[in-house]
Amino acid sequence: MNPVEIEEAVSNLALEPFDRVEFPFQFLRAFGNKDTAIARLKAGNTNQSDVPGAVLQRGNIHIAACAPGAVDDTLKALRESPKTASQKVKFILATDGEAFQAEDMNGGGTVACSYAEFPDHFGFFLPLAGITTVEQIRESSFDIKATGRLNKLYVELLKDNPDWASRREDMNHFMARLIFCFFAEDTDIFLGEGLFSKTIEQMSARDSSDTHLVMAEIFRAMDTKPADREAAGIKRYANQFPYVNGQLFSGSTECPRFSKIARSYLLHIGSLNWQKINPDIFGSMIQAVADDEERGALGMHYTSVPNILKVLNPLFLDDLRAKLEEAGDNPRKLLNLRQRMAKIRVFDPACGSGNFLVIAYKEMRAIEAEINKRRGEPDRRSDIPLTNFRGIELRDFPAEIARLALIIAEYQCDVLYRGQKEALAEFLPLDSQNWITCGNALRLDWLSICPPTGTAVRVQADDLFSTPLDQAEIDFENEGGETYICGNPPYLGSTGQNRTQKEEIRDIANGRSNSPGFLDYIAGWLMKAADFIKIVDGKAAFVCTNSICQGIMVPILWPIILSDKVRLAFAYQSFKWKNLASNNAGVIVVIVGLSTDAVSPVLFETSDGDVHTRRVVDNINPYLTAGENVVVEKSRIPMSCVSTMTRGNMPYDAGNFLLSSDELAALELSDDERSKFIRKIIGSDDFINGKHRYAIWIEDQHLQEALGISDFAQRIEMVKKFRLSSSDKGANALARRAHQMKTLQIGNNATIIVPAVSSERRPFLPVGYLDSNTALTNLAFALFDAPLWNMALIASRLHLVWIATVCGKLKTDFRYSNTLGWNTFPVPSLTDQNKVDLTRCAEDILLAREAHFPATIADLYDSEAMPDDLRAAHDRNDEVLERIYIGRRFRNDTERLEKLFELYTKMTAKGGRGKAA
Template sequence: MNAVEIEEAVSELVDQPFDTAEFPFAFLAAFGNKETTIKRLRTASANASDVTGGVLQKSNIHIATCSEGMVGETLIALRNSPKTTSNKVKFILATDGLSFEAEDLTSGETVACAYAKFPEHFGFFLPLAGITTVKQIRESSFDIRATGRLNKLYVELLKDNPDWATAARRPDMNHFMARLIFCFFAEDTDIFNGEGLFTATIDQMSDRESSNTRYVISTLFRAMNTRIEDRAKAELPRWANGFPYVNGGLFSGSTEVPKFSKIARSYLLHIGGLNWKMINPDIFGSMIQAVADDDERGALGMHYTSVPNILKVLNPLFLDDLRDRLEEAGTNPRMLLNLRRRMSRIRVFDPACGSGNFLVIAYKQMREIEAEINKRRGESDRRTEIPLTNFRGIELRDFPAEIARLALIIAEYQCDVLYRGQKEALAEFLPLDAENWIVSGNALRLDWLSICPPAGTGIKLHAEDLFHTPLDQPQIDFENEGGETYICGNPPYLGFTWQSREQKAEIRELLGGRSSASGFLDYVAGWFVKAAEYIDRTGSVAAFVATNSICQGQSVPLLWPHVFEAGCQILFAYTSFKWSNLASNKAGVTVAVIGIGRPTSSPRKLFEHDDTGGVVVRMGASITPYLTLGQSIIIEKRNAPISDLSVMEFGNKPTDGGHLLLRPDEVPLLGLSQKEEATFIRRIYGSDDFINGGGRCCVWIEDTHLGEALAIDTIRERVDAVRRVRLSSPDKGANALAKRAHQLKLMRIGTRHAIVVAGVSSEHRSFLPVGLVDNRTTLTNLAFALYDAPLWNMALIASSLHISWIATVCGKLETRYRYSNTLGWNTFPVPPLTEKNKADLTRCAEDILLAREAHFPATIADLYDPDAMPADLRAAHERNDEVLERIYIGRRFRNDTERLEKLFELYTKMTANLGKSPKARRAATI
């Protein structure tokens, strides 16, 4: 269940007669517990409660109903219950059907209210459904409640008006919903003359069978688009004349309304009965945009970005500086006046604005600072000088763009009420200003300079186009004085594999038409390229939330030279952290916040999350595109190691149509003698085989044994099959390989042993999968090998230093580590090693192998399970890290950040005098 469904279930529960015995089970069902779970809890053996009238769900909640007036005492009994402690209960809840009390035993937060009001606190209990909550959701159930009701209405209207569900009419439907939302808000905040006026008029003037509901609503919309002085000519009915003139583009154009069924009318009246004063534009917009998106409706109420996360972008971008200037000004009238004037000319531009979260938060934060300025100057009732027209955005879809405009309007009104009072807010609110402007279009195709031009140039938007912004940019002509511009937002993340042909073309064109250059870039990279070009022309500053893939692997040399060549540097950044929505059991993407702009003399700020969830701020002269402090350097592939390391090569690519590879149980079917099997059969591993156990065999024929092999019928048949496969391939390289159809494409194997490195492995392991195989085992091209390399090379690969390097410079496949010999191993900086260093590291590698052997037949996957790694194996890795890191800096590194900064520093020194990458050399045997 999603949050909207839970809220509806809880609301239905409270509307039913209170049943002392059934309430605990009905409550649990409302939060998504299956009937089988409820049935089990009804039995004494499964219900561990030791409180009268209690039901206990292990690791979740202990509920008890009680007689009237005993709620407080019952809650104490639940808190003191030994069963509450032993069953690791997170919540306790007591109610008598009149009063309701609950406590989060983890945080200590409580809820105490009338029983009928507890649905307003349903967000408090969302963890019971596996949904991670944040403070805003817990405190504002209204937004989810309104979203759910609007969704029901939306779906019902589309069912009754199938033509409005078509692509051609969907914008009309979405525009209609935006008008409704405004009316619901306006009637509850005295913007309309009379609380509940809109809903009451529809209720009174439309018949219960809803035959004329569309006429009533359409007439009200027409009234709101008609100036008071023109009402007589408009021939509006008396019941519509009480509505004010709104305009601002919201009610201009067609006033057509979809057909309403009796059910749809009922839904509308129910929505109007909610208290729309409680709307929170910070989050409501993101939730409501899912209503109009068929693909997102399943996660209704989940699509919103928390204010703390938005402020990770906005604070270091410009808000912190405004607050610093406010602190510096103190009570100095002139300094305060200058700051207020500066703020009035600041523009905030979100070129992927969605439903306007970033713009709304930026506006509200700036109004808060302005209000403090006015207070210190003794001008608390002063009208704001911060225009909504300075908060601009681009959004691909029309409905979120429309909701973004509406969210800004609501935010402006709420700020006016908060800082100036409702009387002043109402006096200046209507008619709406036609210059509230969000563009609907493709941000990577539009010219940002036209939307947010440099200081001193102008653009204009006609009033009738406010809620139907044209894509033909020459139509736009809106006067603007200019000023500072700050670009921000959370652009869409989309890996190359999942991009459409058009999206790939957009990235390719932004990178100068080089198709190969865009092959590893996430779609979000396009916003950084566009922002850098904009900054080059205007001197602005930009900060985006981005998937951290753009700061890893091959994305770095593809993207960041474009940014740097435009004269930009990374001014601040938040290193990787999880950015998740509220969907139950849905993992969040790992992101970074990156701010770019022209070079300044100010120190660069790097924000990092510590183990306690707090944020540590570190400062330096520059930030690398890998989000470490240090010289801005880009790691590129090299053909040979920059350090004195053995050469790492791919395993063997079969290109055999499967005829040279066998399952172990197929080997006996070849009918080989023991000697023949020893000569012609080898074990072969890929990454998955190496990590999870198993593995296959392969036919292995050296040229010197070809005649002997072909004399064996079962082998000759397989060789002939390989020849046919290679000859029939459209690949000329495969055709050429048909001449040696008895062999894999590559025939690499160690004369004594090989060190194996998995090509792709889980990001959850603390160490990279690396191991040792004998000279009768070979590898596929899905793994890497150091053939006959000294064992101390394995100690390097098995270290925390190396996995930090690989995670940063190699990037990932989805979320898994993707190893690269040219980008990860050949670039790995290792200081010169003494013979003692090598001997110590060799002993560490041996200890790791011996620790693994002690747990035979456990696989690499078993041994390196982060929750079940054997203590002796972990200790062996700790000793390995201790030995290696002392070679680098004489002590252990404190964290990965320190590891990376040292590695980048060493890499810079080691490559300073290197020319082109030298050819690889094969390692000497030990």
Template sequence: MNAVEIESAISDLTLEPFDAADFPFTFLAAFGNKETALKRLRAGNNNASDIPGGVLLRSNIHIAACEPGSVGETLKALRTSPATTKAKAKFILATDGQTLEAEELITGETIACDYTDFPNHFGFLLPLAGISTIKEIKDNPIDVRATSRLNKLYVELLNENPDWAKAERRADMNHFMARLVFCFFAEDTDIFRGDSLFTRTMERYSEREGSNTHQVLSEIFRAMNIKDVERAITQPRLPSWASSFPYVNGGLFSGSTEVPRFTRMARTYLLHAGNLNWKKINPDIFGSMIQAVADDEERGALGMHYTSVPNILKVLNPLFLDDLRAQLEAAGDNKAKLLNLRKRIARIRVFDPACGSGNFLVIAYKQMREIEAEINRRRSEAHNRSEIPLTNFRGIELRDFPAEIARLALIIAEFQCDVLYRGQQDALAEFLPLNAQNWIICHNALQLDWLSVCPPAGTGVKLANDDLFNTALDQTEIDFANEGGETYICGNPPYLGSTWQTDEQKADLEAIFAFRTKNWKSLDYVAGWFMKAADYGSKTKAKSAFVSTNSICQGQQVPILWPQIFATGHEISFAHTSFKWTNLASYNAGVTVVIVGLSSQSKTPAHLYSIANSGKGDVVDVKEVESINAYLVPGTNVLVEKSSRPLSRQSEMSFGNKPVDGGNLLLSRDEVDALGLTLKQHERFIRRIYGSSEFIRGLERYCLWIEDCNLEEAMSIETIRPRIENVRAMRLASRDSGANEMAARAHQMREMKIAQKWTITVPRTSSENRPFLPNGLIDSRSTVTSEAFALYDAPLWNMALIASRLHLVWIGTICGKLKTDFRYSNTVGWNTFPVPLLTEQNKADLTACAENILLAREAHFPATIADLYAQDVMPDNLRHAHERNDEVLERVYIGRRFKNDTERLEKLFDLYTKMTADTAKASPKKSRGKMA
């Protein structure tokens, strides 16, 4: 379940009569626990509670419904209960149906509230559903509650008005929802002069069964599009109850006032939404969640799209906000300096060319208003009208509804800031009518000239219809100037790897990159935003920073994308190395991202941010460096390109054996048994074979291993011959000419490599969540598939290199990933891995380290690599063996342990640069003489 669904279930629970016996189970169901598990708890089979009336779900929560007035005592009993400790409960909760108290046992944080007020605290307990508690949601759940109400209303209206669900009317439906959001907010903030004017009017003048609700709403919307001086002569005349609503316009209420028809239930949902306190809405959170309401595909993930403010500030702070705050600090109380800073801020444009519902723009606006307010306070001008225009916060968004919500979110943010910094009276006096200028363009950002949205001189973008909320798709002109200002481009564009791009998205990238590089088809979609930002910055004063999957700074994309960006004169001015960009999805289903800032005017040192977990939460380390390369490592721009052989002196690494067999040469244990072979035949024709899964998870897989000299005997075995014939038929039928040629030796895989003593093997794909790269030793009767790499009969010190933290961080940076998994490469990862010249003693020491790792694993037989290398349960002896291996190897590199991965990568890139330079010098020069 997601956050919105949980809030809805909790709200429904508190509306029902309190049943002490049933409450714990209904509560657990509201947080997504399956009915089968609840049945076992009800039966007492899995209920380990030692409290009367208590229910204990292991590793989750201990709940007790109690007698009236005894909630505090019951919570204390739950806290001291031996069962709570033994079952590792994370939370305890007690209620008597009148009050409710709960405690998070790790932090000691508590809540206490009336039972009916419980839905306003549901965010406190979100970890019970595997959802990370985000401070903004925990402290202020109105955003999720409002989204929940609007979603119910939206779905009900579409069911009743199927025509409004069609593509040609969906924009009307979304515009209608934006009008409702404004009305709910306006009535709770006194923008509508009158207590709950909108909801009270709907409740009083619409029929209970909903039959005339659409008519009442239509008249209210019509009123807000008529100026006060024109109302007396407007025909048809407004009803007296509609005349109480002010003139709003700004495009929000212009055009059609048609409203979808309501059912009784839809009217109920409308009133329930209106009864929430919309004054507390956070526009920076609310916009991205309500965006999902209007999207059929995203509605299943409703409430999961909120991006935390701290994550967005990771982009905005180093991009420009930190500089503004530093200038504020330097200005002190000097009124002239403060005035200059205020003028500078008023000319700053923030541009998000993939703005969605406006999160980045709203947060940037609020942060800038906070700095401006402090300037005004120091200048004794606290009630001054803000000089920061909303028109300086510009965006491009492909879809119409998020664009509309982005405009609305900025309007709400402006009003809230005015109330906070100038007072309610001044804010209300200047809020209406809304400004009709449009600053969010609905368009494909990769097909649009960004200079038309933010031209160097600031002019451009003229409105075709004077309508803020009804922008034509191809409208790209705005009419306001910002001479001499700075432009900061930011955002979180769509990532989309090359495999998942549509034809239209491929065409977008082709238009941007085809004339620059022939390899553009391998780029992620987000690369288009980086390139357009660099092109924009080469024509006008601007800096940019985007969130991206870390793949654009790893593997094959680096030598394709970054030379093109650097060619525009840009450098990486700051960067955040890989971290999880989390959301409200269950189990924190974020993606691994980087943040990269670009500038063509960088005169100051670059800043590299990295996040480490201290055990008490994430700690951000900031390093000031001379330059940052495309792999987000301190140092000059260097591109690691694949090599056909090791550039250092380690052993050759090969691909495993590729079957190309149609499933006939590879066998399960049961299929081997079904062959009915004699012991001697089994010895001759069957080998254990390992790919990534087999090696890591200990899965059993075998192969037919038929040397040419044994082919005649193999063909005489009735159970083997059909398999060989099937391979031949499959290869002949293939469209691959290479497979056709292999049909002549249908008894063998494409490669037939096996060791004399042992094989050091490395899985091709492995999880990034393991502290060390899976690798190990297999015997001479076993081999590997093409889903693993092999060093045949290589000295064991090679395994020590692969098992090191140094090699893991090199692979993670250079090879790229498959989704979030490491994708190993021999030509890119192993052959380029920089290794200093090793003495015989170094090799002996590393060999001993590899042997110790193998012995430590053997001590836990039959545990698999997956079992042994799980992050939190890695056995101590194995961890110590790896730490010893790291210490021995790292002392070879710098005489001590490295402090962190950044330092490791700095050294590796330095060595790689020297190594490739030496290789280039040693390469024989081509003759320049004439051809004979």
């Protein structure tokens, strides 16, 4: 269950008659526990509670519904229960149907409220549903509640108005108007508490037949100036609404028809307290209402708030706060800072529903309020114009919501810092200027939206709240001001792009790359941002998938971005941009900040999971480590003195050459035939999980004998037909030797195997050593008959951090490459003694594995269950190798990478054995 579904279930539970016996089970069911789990609890098959009448769920909650007036005593009993500690309970909860109390046993606070109010605290209990929560959701559960109700209304209206399904733009515009009305009636923008909802309830028929007409008349009034209302014939009940305009209510006032259910939903939404709306993530929540793809992910945007600040703080907010601290109470310095802030533009060219812009605006208003307070001007009107918070969004509804969220944020800031009276006096009518552009950011000229200087700019843009306009004049109060680009552009890999998107990337690269087709879609925003800040001397920072700093993307993208003028000003190394979806790992991202300033870059290094430590460095390279701007390119041969690595054998056989044990037995081959025509064969998964497969292995000199075996002859014929039917000419040519795989290679003595993909959870790469009778598929890499010390290199922590950085990942798993990871791996010159020592280390690793036979590689290299002797063997291997590199152990992976890039730079400067970067 997602948070929206949980909120609804909890709210429904609070409305039901209180049942002391059933409440604990109903509560757990509301947080996603399945009927089977509830049945086990009821049957007493899990850990029994030692508090009378209580239910205990191990690792989650100890909950009791008690007699009237006994909540305090019951909560104390739950707190002091030995079972609460021994069963690692997260929460304790007691209620008598009147009072409700709960505690987070991990120090996360308490809840004490009436029973009817406990749904308002549902966010407190989200860990029960496997959702890792953050503080914001505990304080902003209203947003989830409002979104869930709006979603119900939206779905119901589309069901009742099928013709509006093809008019989504009109439907979304209608929803934006509704949201404004709900907010306005609870914040005194509309004079009279609940004016909008009460007018709909009183003036429309209970059978809902004219609800749409009453609402349309209210919308018409808000688009008509008071002096014109009599002539326009505005009805009396609508005349009490203020003139809003701002083009939010201009154009058609048509509304969808309401069923009785839809009208009921509408009035229920109006009964919520919309003063609590949080515009930080309000936009994302409301966007999810209208987006079919996002509706299934309702309520999953909250953790974006602290992550967005990871972008905005080092981009410019930290500097503003530092200047505020430096100014102290000096009136002149404070005035200079306020004047500077009034000219700052924040530009999000992938703004969605405006989260980055809203948070930037609120943070700047907080700094400005402190300035005004220190200068003795607490009631001063803000000098920060909304029009300096600009965005581009491809879809119309998120663009509308972005503007509406900013309007709401401005009003809330005015109330907070200046007071309700002053805020209301200046709020209406809304400003009609449009500062969110609806269009394709990769096709639009960003300089037309954020020019270097100027006070009035004419841009090509659509008016978001009425019919499209050819041009709109937009005031820009930023003469001599700063421009900061930020955002979270769409994630789309090169293989997921359509033809139009690939053309967009190619046009932006504009001959600056020979391989733009390999670039992720997000690269378009990075290239345009780099080009932009060269002209305006601005700064830019984006949340990006970490693929842009790994693998083949680096040598294609970063030479375009980095130049003598543009550099990486700050960066966050890889972390998970988590959402609130249950069991959702989140996408792996980095944050990169670009600048034309010469200040020392700041690197936020991953030190423990998603924890970052701040370090000032001389330079940040494209791999987001400290060091020169080196890029690692593929090399056909090893650049160090190591053995050659090749990919295993590609069958290209339509499944005819590979056999399971049962399929092999069914062939009924003689011992001589098995010896001559069968080889063991494994790929990455086989090696890691201890699986066994076999391959038909026919060498040319034995072909005639093989054809005499009927099953072999049939399989060879099927392979031939398969290859001839391919549109690939290379496959057609392979049909001439249909008795063999595409490649047919095996070690004479032994083979070192390296899986092509390996889990990120393993502390070392699971490299292996195979006998001469075992072949590899193309899903693994091989060093045939290589000295064993090569295995020691591959098994090292040094090599793991190298390939994790330069090869990239498949989702979160390590993705190996011989040309990019092995051939480029910097290895110092090794003495004969070094090779002897490393050979012994590799042998010790193999012996430690053998001691745990028949445990698989997956078993042995589980990070939480790795045998001590095997871990010790790897530690000895790392110590021997690292002393060869620097005479001691490396302190951390950051130091390892910096040394490897230093060696790589020297290696390529000398020409190496491969292609220099």
